[in-house]
Amino acid sequence: MQPGAGPMLASCRIIELPKISDPRGNLTAIENGRHVPFDIRRVYYLYDVPGGESRGGHAHKQLEQLIIAVSGSFDVVLDDGYEQKRFFLNRSYYGLYVSRMVWRELKNFSSGSVCLVLASEPYDEADYYRDHAAFLEAVSRSSQGAP
Numbered sequence: 242m243q244p245g246a247g248p249m250l251a252s253c254r255i256i257e258l259p260k261i262s263d264p265r266g267n268l269t270a271i272e273n274g275r276h277v278p279f280d281i282r283r284v285y286y287l288y289d290v291p292g293g294e295s296r297g298g299h300a301h302k303q304l305e306q307l308i309i310a311v312s313g314s315f316d317v318v319l320d321d322g323y324e325q326k327r328f329f330l331n332r333s334y335y336g337l338y339v340s341r342m343v344w345r346e347l348k349n350f351s352s353g354s355v356c357l358v359l360a361s362e363p364y365d366e367a368d369y370y371r372d373h374a375a376f377l378e379a380v381s382r383s384s385q386g387a388p
């Protein structure tokens with residue numbers, strides 16, 4: 242694999258969400274078809290993550306996600322088999338778009354943090370690569386034009 246090629250990682254990016262500032266507290270709203278580059282078909286959140294624990298450790302064949310630190314902070318390390326990129330999420334109005342075929346690790350959760358995830362598909366275990374070697378093999382196969 243060539244370093245720097247990173248075809249899937251190139252589309253992963255921070256999306257700034259609307260923030261309605263108010264002395265009473267801020268508000269962020271997310272509308273389907275407006276703020277997220279896919280149809281939202283599932284929402285889940287991670288919370289009560291013990292110190293030192295990491296989440297993720299997998300990639301998805303088709304699933305796209307937007308990852309938001311609605312409270313606290315954490316790191317998201319993305320890897321598309323060509324290159325790696327680390328994002329530090331610590332604002333409730335920033336979402337990290339993660340495309341399909343990107344390995345992700347979520348780590349360094351601050352105490353009390355909450356990770357909200359918007360996803361393009363319902364949960365489907367068959368959509369996961371949970372084995373890193375199998376993921377790299379699939380990336381390599383697709384770079385050679387195989388399905």
Ligand code: TYD
Nearest residue numbers: 283284285287295296297298299363364365
């Ligand atoms: P997993 O996707 O491995 O969690 P993370 O990537 O956040 O570390 O999922 C952990 C468990 O939860 C696994 O048994 C599948 C289950 N799960 C669901 O039932 N529905 C869901 O929407 C998700 C994301 C996970």
